[in-house]
Amino acid sequence: MSYLNETHDPALQSWVDSANQPDNGFPIQNLPFAVFRPAGGTQDFHPGVAIGDQVLDLAALAAAQVFTGKAAEALGACKSTTLNKLMSLGQPYWSALRLELSRALRSGSALQATLEPLLSNIKDVELGMPARIGDYTDFYISEHHATAVGKQFRPDNPLLPNYKWVPIGYHGRASSINVSGQSFPRPVGQTRPATEGGTPGFGPCQRLDYELELGIFVGQGNTQGERINLDEAEAHVFGLCILNDWSARDLQAWEYQPLGPFLAKNFASTISPWVVTLEALAPFRIAFERNPNDPQPLPYLSSAENQASGAFDIGLQVFLSTQASRAQQTGPALLSESNFKDAYWNIAQLLAHHTVNGCNLQAGDLLGTGTLSGPGKGKEGSLLELNNGGKQPVKLPWGEERSFLQDHDEVILRAACRKPGYPTISLGQSAGTVLPAKI
Amino acid sequence: MSYLNETHDPALQSWVDSANQPDNGFPIQNLPFAVFRPAGGTQDFHPGVAIGDQVLDLAALAAAQVFTGKAAEALGACKSTTLNKLMSLGQPYWSALRLELSRALRSGSALQATLEPLLSNIKDVELGMPARIGDYTDFYISEHHATAVGKQFRPDNPLLPNYKWVPIGYHGRASSINVSGQSFPRPVGQTRPATEGGTPGFGPCQRLDYELELGIFVGQGNTQGERINLDEAEAHVFGLCILNDWSARDLQAWEYQPLGPFLAKNFASTISPWVVTLEALAPFRIAFERNPNDPQPLPYLSSAENQASGAFDIGLQVFLSTQASRAQQTGPALLSESNFKDAYWNIAQLLAHHTVNGCNLQAGDLLGTGTLSGPGKGKEGSLLELNNGGKQPVKLPWGEERSFLQDHDEVILRAACRKPGYPTISLGQSAGTVLPAKI
Numbered sequence: 001m002s003y004l005n006e007t008h009d010p011a012l013q014s015w016v017d018s019a020n021q022p023d024n025g026f027p028i029q030n031l032p033f034a035v036f037r038p039a040g041g042t043q044d045f046h047p048g049v050a051i052g053d054q055v056l057d058l059a060a061l062a063a064a065q066v067f068t069g070k071a072a073e074a075l076g077a078c079k080s081t082t083l084n085k086l087m088s089l090g091q092p093y094w095s096a097l098r099l100e101l102s103r104a105l106r107s108g109s110a111l112q113a114t115l116e117p118l119l120s121n122i123k124d125v126e127l128g129m130p131a132r133i134g135d136y137t138d139f140y141i142s143e144h145h146a147t148a149v150g151k152q153f154r155p156d157n158p159l160l161p162n163y164k165w166v167p168i169g170y171h172g173r174a175s176s177i178n179v180s181g182q183s184f185p186r187p188v189g190q191t192r193p194a195t196e197g198g199t200p201g202f203g204p205c206q207r208l209d210y211e212l213e214l215g216i217f218v219g220q221g222n223t224q225g226e227r228i229n230l231d232e233a234e235a236h237v238f239g240l241c242i243l244n245d246w247s248a249r250d251l252q253a254w255e256y257q258p259l260g261p262f263l264a265k266n267f268a269s270t271i272s273p274w275v276v277t278l279e280a281l282a283p284f285r286i287a288f289e290r291n292p293n294d295p296q297p298l299p300y301l302s303s304a305e306n307q308a309s310g311a312f313d314i315g316l317q318v319f320l321s322t323q324a325s326r327a328q329q330t331g332p333a334l335l336s337e338s339n340f341k342d343a344y345w346n347i348a349q350l351l352a353h354h355t356v357n358g359c360n361l362q363a364g365d366l367l368g369t370g371t372l373s374g375p376g377k378g379k380e381g382s383l384l385e386l387n388n389g390g391k392q393p394v395k396l397p398w399g400e401e402r403s404f405l406q407d408h409d410e411v412i413l414r415a416a417c418r419k420p421g422y423p424t425i426s427l428g429q430s431a432g433t434v435l436p437a438k439i
Numbered sequence: 440m441s442y443l444n445e446t447h448d449p450a451l452q453s454w455v456d457s458a459n460q461p462d463n464g465f466p467i468q469n470l471p472f473a474v475f476r477p478a479g480g481t482q483d484f485h486p487g488v489a490i491g492d493q494v495l496d497l498a499a500l501a502a503a504q505v506f507t508g509k510a511a512e513a514l515g516a517c518k519s520t521t522l523n524k525l526m527s528l529g530q531p532y533w534s535a536l537r538l539e540l541s542r543a544l545r546s547g548s549a550l551q552a553t554l555e556p557l558l559s560n561i562k563d564v565e566l567g568m569p570a571r572i573g574d575y576t577d578f579y580i581s582e583h584h585a586t587a588v589g590k591q592f593r594p595d596n597p598l599l600p601n602y603k604w605v606p607i608g609y610h611g612r613a614s615s616i617n618v619s620g621q622s623f624p625r626p627v628g629q630t631r632p633a634t635e636g637g638t639p640g641f642g643p644c645q646r647l648d649y650e651l652e653l654g655i656f657v658g659q660g661n662t663q664g665e666r667i668n669l670d671e672a673e674a675h676v677f678g679l680c681i682l683n684d685w686s687a688r689d690l691q692a693w694e695y696q697p698l699g700p701f702l703a704k705n706f707a708s709t710i711s712p713w714v715v716t717l718e719a720l721a722p723f724r725i726a727f728e729r730n731p732n733d734p735q736p737l738p739y740l741s742s743a744e745n746q747a748s749g750a751f752d753i754g755l756q757v758f759l760s761t762q763a764s765r766a767q768q769t770g771p772a773l774l775s776e777s778n779f780k781d782a783y784w785n786i787a788q789l790l791a792h793h794t795v796n797g798c799n800l801q802a803g804d805l806l807g808t809g810t811l812s813g814p815g816k817g818k819e820g821s822l823l824e825l826n827n828g829g830k831q832p833v834k835l836p837w838g839e840e841r842s843f844l845q846d847h848d849e850v851i852l853r854a855a856c857r858k859p860g861y862p863t864i865s866l867g868q869s870a871g872t873v874l875p876a877k878i
Contacts, residue, residue, distance in 0.1 A: 134573075135614050140698060150697075160696050165639050166629055170698040171610040171705065175574050175799050176663055185664045187796035190605055190737065200604050202737050224615055224707070225624045225877065251796070257599050258589075259579060259609040260699020263796040266610065268663070298629065298641050357626035357644075357690070357702040358877070360614050438664065438797070 002309060003095070003282040007031075007102040010422045014105045015112050016119070018052030025416060025426025026050040028105055029283075031098055032274040032428070033058075033083055033239070036125040045128035047078040047086065050274060051105050054119040061118055066104070066111055070096035083130050083217075083238070083275065088363035090220040091235040098279055127273035129179055130241070131217060131364035136177060136269075137354060138213075138245060138368035139169040143344040145373035145381055152389040164295055167345040167353045172245075172368065173266035180430045184246075184268040186407060186437040192254040200254060204437035207249035207390060208405040212318050212381035212413055214340055214427075215243035215271050216347055216367040224360035230303050233351035234278055236361065240314075242272040242415045242430040243368050249384055249404070270432035271366075272413075278347075280425055284417040285309040288346050300356055301349045310348050314340040314427070316372055316415050318381070322400060323408040330398050332412055338374035338381055340415075407436045441748065442534070442721040446470075446541040449861045453544045454551045455558070457491030464855060464865025465489040467544055468722075470537055471713040471867070472497075472522055472678070475564040484567035486517040486525065489713060490544050493558040500557055505543070505550055509535035522569045522656075522677070522714065527802035529659040530674040537718055566712035568618055569680070570656060570803035575616060575708075576793060577652075577684060577807035578608040582783040584812035584820055591828040603734055606784040606792045611684075611807065612705035619869045623685075623707040625846060625876040631693040639693060643876035646688035646829060647844040651757050651820035651852055653779055653866075654682035654710050655786055655806040663799035669742050672787035673717055675800065679753075681711040681854045681869040682807050688823055688843070709871035710805075711854075717786075719864055723856040724748040727785050739795055740788045749787050753779040753866070755811055755854050757820070761839060762847040769837050771851055777813035777820055779854075846875045 007029065013020050014028040026032065028051065035045035036055055048055040058078035061067075067075055074097035077085035086094070104111040140146055143163070150158030162168065186208060191201035219238035222228050228236055245265060252264030288310035296302060316339060319332035345353075350367055371381035380386040383404055386394050393401035405411070415427035446468065452459050453467040465471065467490065474484035475494055487494040497517035500506075506514055513536035516524035525533070543550040579585055582602070589597030601607065625647060630640035658677035661667050667675055684704060691703030727749040735741060755778060758771035784792075789806055810820035819825040822843055825833050832840035844850070854866035 135612055137701075161632075161635070162639075162693055162696065166694050168694070168698055169701050171612055171701070173574055173610055173798060174613075175660075175801050175804070176797075178663075185797055188666075189796050193600075196600070199734070200601075200737065202739070221614075224617075225874075227627075227877075248796070254601055255605050255607070256697075256699075257601065258695075258699070259607055260695075260697070262576075262608050262610070263792075263798065266798045267796045295638070298639065300641070353702075357628050357687070357706045358615075358624055359612060359702065359705045362614050365614070435664075438666075 002285065003279045005099070007098055008283050012102070013107045014051055015107050015109065016052045016054055016105060018054065021052070023424045024052055025424050026052055027423035028102060029423050030276065030280050030425045031101055032276045032280065033130065034273045034275065035082060035128045035130055037128065039124055039126045044081045046081060047083055049101055050122065053122055055122050055125055056115060057118045057120070061115070064114055066114055067100045071100040082132050084132055084364040087131060087217065087219040087238045094219065094238065094277060095279060098277065127179055130273060130275050133174040133177055133364055133366045134362045136172045136174040136366045137169050138172045138370060139167055139350055140370035141167060141343040141345040142371055142373045142381065144342065144375050145371040145385065148373060148385045165298065167350055169354065170260045176266055177269045177271060177366065179271055179273045182268060182270045183433040183435050185435045187248050187251065187263065187267040188437050188439055189248065189251040189263050190254055191250045204439065205248040205251055206404065208434060209247045209249055209383045210318065210405070210411040211245035211247055211371040212316055212338065213243040213245050213372060214314065214369045214415065215241040216350065217241065217275050218361045218365040218367065219363055221362040222355055222360055225358040227358065228351050228355040230301060230348050230352040231305050233348035236351055237278050237347060239275040239277040240281065240427060241275050242413045242427050244270040244411060244413050244430050244432055245368055246432070270430045272428040272430045274428040276425065276427050281312055281417060283422055284313045284419065284425065286311050286313050286341055300352055306346065306348050310346040311341050314415055314417050316340065319412040319414070320396065320402070321410040321412065322406065324400055325398050328398055333396050335386060335394065336378055336380045338372050338379040340372055342374045343369060343372060405434050407434055409434050441724065442718045444538070446537055447722050452546045453490055454546050454548065455491045455493055455544060457493065460491070462863045463491055464863050465491055466862035467541060468862050469715065469719050469864045470540055471715040471719065472569065473712045473714065474521060474567045474569055476567065478563055478565045483520045485520060486522055488540055489561065492561055494561050494564055495554060496557045500554070503553055505553055506539045510539040521571050521803070523571055523803040526570060526656065526658040526677045533658065533677065533716060534718060537716065566618055569712060569714050572613040572616055572803055572805045573801045575611045575613040575805045576608050577611045577809060578606055578789055579809035580606060580782040580784040581810055581812045581820065583781065583814050584810040584824065587812060587824045604737065606789055608793065609699045615705055616708045616710060616805065618710055618712045621707060621709045622872040622874050624874045626687050626690065626702065626706040627876050627878055628687065628690040628702050629693055630689045643878065644687040644690055645843065647873060648686045648688050648822045649757065649844070649850040650684040650686055650810040651755055651777065652682040652684050652811060653753065653808045653854065654680040655789065656680065656714055657800045657804040657806065658802055660801040661794055661799055664797040666797065667790050667794045669740060669787050669791040670744050672790035675790055676717050676786060678714040678716040679720065679866060680714050681852045681866050683709040683850060683852050683869050683871055684807055685871070709869045711867040711869045713867040715864065715866050720751055720856060722861055723752045723858065723864065725750050725752050725780055739791055745785065745787050749785040750780050753854055753856050755779065758851040758853070759835065759841070760849040760851065761845065763839055764837050767837055772835050774825060774833065775817055775819045777811050777818040779811055781813045782808060782811060844873050846873055848873050
C-alpha cells in the first residue's frame with residue numbers, strides 16, 4: 001500500500017495562511033494529530049489536528065456533524081480525552097477522516113466558515129499525551145548504534161550473531177513516558193563497584209544520556225495468538241512521533257545482565273505531542289536497501305513490497321541547550337543529524353516480528369525504534385557515541401564541554417521530511433530538561 | 440506495620456458455612472478480591488470478595504449503603520469493572536473495608552439478611568482480570584533459580600556479580616496477561632542456527648516451559664521523580680496473586696542478548712483471579728533471613744523492620760495434567776513444591792528498588808517475583824530446572840515423560856499459607872493450557 005492519493009498533491013493550499021508558508025512543517029499535506037486544551041486550563045484534553053500554526057478542535061468538529069460515512073465515525077471517536085479510540089478504528093477510517101479534513105481545509109472550501117471558529121493558535125494551547133500507552137516496546141534497529149555501543153564492550157566483535165536476523169527489542173516502561181516539555185530529576189541508583197567484589201556505588205547518575213528515536217503508535221491491534229503479516233503490518237500503524245529514550249549509562253552497565261535495561265531507562269521518556277500518520281509520510285517512502293553482504297531476512301520479515309517501499313526518508317536532529325547558553329541567550333547547539341532510512345529494520349518488520357509468536361498489540365501501544373544513529377561522524381544518536389564512551393567530551397560553541405548531561409541541560413530532538421517540490425512534513429519536537437537529583 | 444488486628448482472630452467463624460470447613464482456603468480470615476460476572480454472561484465484570492465457596496457482590500453491597508466512612512468510600516470504588524479504583528485508594532481504605540466485611544460476614548452479624556442475597560456460588564460465576572495492568576515488571580528474586588539457570592550457561596560462575604546487590608528485574612508484557620483458564624497457541628519464532636553463522640531455525644517452540652511465580656499488585660502508586668521508601672513500601676501493595684510466566688527457552692536463548700527476554704515471554708502469562716491482601720497474609724509474616732556470608736544490602740534496601748518481618752511463608756506447588764492423564768481420568772501430577780520465604784529479596788525491597796530512580800508505579804501495576812525455586816531437589820520452579828536443562832526428562836506417574844511442555848498440557852500452580860492453629864489462607868490457582876501452534 002503506498003497510500004498516495006489527492007491529499008498528497010504538492011500544489012494544495014489551505015485557507016489557513018500559515019499552512020502555506022514555506023517550511024512551516026504543518027502544511028495541508030501533513031495534518032498531524034494531537035490532544036490539547038487551552039493553556040493553563042484544567043479541563044480534559046481532546047483531539048485536534050494541526051494546520052499551519054493552528055490546531056483544529058476535532059471534538060467540536062464532531063459536534064458540527066459536517067462529515068458523513070467513515071470520516072464521521074472517525075470524528076465520533078474524537079469525542080475522547082486521547083486518540084486511542086480513533087487509533088483502534090483502523091486505516092480506512094483514518095484515511096477517510098484525513099481526506100475530508102484535507103478537503104475542508106483547502107482554499108475555497110465551503111466549510112471554511114464552519115471550521116474557522118474551531119481553530120486555536122498552537123501557542124495558546126497545552127498539548128497532552130496523545131494516547132494512553134498500554135505497552136511500550138523499544139527496539140534496537142540502527143546497526144550503526146549497535147555497532148558503536150558494541151565496540152565499547154567487544155572491540156573485535158561488536159555486533160552479536162543474532163543482530164542481522166532478529167529485530168532485537170525489549171519491553172520498556174509506559175508510565176514514565178511524557179510529552180515534550182517534560183522535566184525530571186536526575187535518576188539515582190547503584191553503580192558498578194570500584195573494585196571487583198566491592199560494594200556498589202550509590203548516588204545520582206553520572207553518565208546521563210539521551211537517545212534519538214522515533215516512536216511508532218499502534219492503531220488497530222491483533223488478537224492474542226494471531227500474528228500480523230508483513231504486508232498487512234503498516235495498516236496497523238496509526239503514525240509516528242519523536243522519542244527521547246533517556247538513559248543512565250552507569251546504572252545500565254551494572255544492572256543490565258542478564259535481563260536487560262531496567263532502572264537505567266524507566267525513569268523518563270519524552271515524546272513529541274504530534275502524531276504524523278503513515279499516510280502523511282507516504283511521499284517520503286523509499287526502497288528498503290540492504291548491503292548485499294547482509295543476509296536475506298527470514299520469509300516472515302521479507303517481501304517484495306517491503307523491499308520496494310518499506311523505508312522512510314525522515315531527517316532527525318539533536319540539539320542541546322544548557323543553563324550557560326540560555327544565560328548568554330545563545331540558541332541550542334546542533335549535536336548531530338541522522339536519518340530513519342539508515343536503520344537496519346523497518347516499521348512493518350517490527351510489527352511482524354513483535355506478533356510472530358502471537359503477542360497481542362493494542363491501539364495506543366508505542367514501539368520505539370531504538371537510537372537512530374547514521375553511518376559516520378556527525379550522525380551519532382547518543383552522547384555515548386559522540387563522546388566515544390565518555391573519553392572525548394563534546395565541545396559546545398559557547399565554550400562548554402559535555403561528556404554526559406549536566407543538570408538543567410535541555411535536549412531537543414527534531415524530525416522532518418524534506419524533498420524538492422514537496423512541502424516540509426514536520427514531526428515537531430521532543431524537548432526535555434534534566435533537573436538536579438533528589439537524594 | 441504488622442497489620443494484625445481483630446480480623447486475624449483464628450476463632451472467627453462465618454455465617455457462610457463453607458467458610459468454616461477445614462482447609463477450605465477462603466475462610467473469613469482471608470477475604471480475597473476478584474472481579475466476576477455470571478458464568479456464560481456478557482455483562483461487565485464487577486468486584487467481589489470470596490467467603491468459603493461463595494462470592495459476595497461488592498458493587499451490589501455498595502448500593503445497599505450499609506457501611507460508613509472509609510469502608511463506604513472503598514465500597515464506592517467497587518462500582519467499577521476492575522479493582523483499579525479500590526487499589527488506588529490506599530491501605531487505610533482497604534483495611535477499613537476488610538474490617539467491615541469481616542464483621543458483616545461473622546456468625547451472628549445483623550447484616551446477614553442483607554448480604555445473603557448478594558452471594559453467588561463461585562462455581563456459577565466467571566472470574567475476570569482483577570485489574571487493568573498498566574505496566575508489568577518481572578523480577579528474578581530466587582537465588583536458587585538464578586543459580587540453577589546460570590549453571591547451565593556458566594558452570595563455574597553461575598551467579599553474576601550484581602545478583603546479591605541489585606534486585607534484578609525487567610519490564611514484561613501487560614497485554615498478554617490473562618486469568619486462570621487461559622489457553623494459547625504454542626509460540627512460533629526464531630531459534631539459534633544449528634551451525635555458527637548459519638541461518639536461524641524458525642517454527643513452533645520446542646522448549647516450552649512454565650515459571651512458578653507470585654504476582655504483586657500495586658495499590659497506591661508514587662509520583663514520577665519521587666521514590667517509595669523501604670518501610671513505607673508495603674502500604675503501596677494491594678495484594679498477591681499466583682503468576683505463571685510461560686517461557687519459550689529456545690526462542691529466549693537466541694534473542695535475549697543484549698537486551699533481555701522479549702518474544703520468549705510476551706505471548707502469554709497466566710495469573711490467579713483472586714488477589715489476597717497483605718493484611719490477610721499478615722499472620723504468615725516471618726523474619727527475612729540471609730546467609731551470614733551474603734552482603735548487607737545497601738541502606739535503601741535494608742531496615743530493622745524489614746529484616747524482622749519482611750518475608751512471607753507461602754507454600755507453592757506445580758501440577759501437570761496431560762491429554763493422556765485426562766483420558767485415563769488420572770489427576771494432575773505434583774511436579775514440585777517451594778516457598779516464597781526462600782527468595783533472596785522481599786516485597787518491600789522490590790518496590791523500593793523499582794522507584795529509587797523516580798520511576799512511577801500506578802494502581803494495578805503487576806510485579807512478578809520471578810521463578811520461585813527453593814533449595815534442593817523437588818523445589819524447582821520450572822521444567823528447565825527439573826529436567827537439568829533438557830537432559831533428564833521428568834517421569835510422570837502415568838508413564839509419560841516430559842522434557843518440555845507438549846500440546847494440550849495443562850499447568851496448574853497453587854499457593855496457600857498453612858500453620859497450626861490458623862485457618863488455611865489460599866491464593867487459589869493459576870491454570871493454563873498449551874494449544875498447538877498456528878503456522
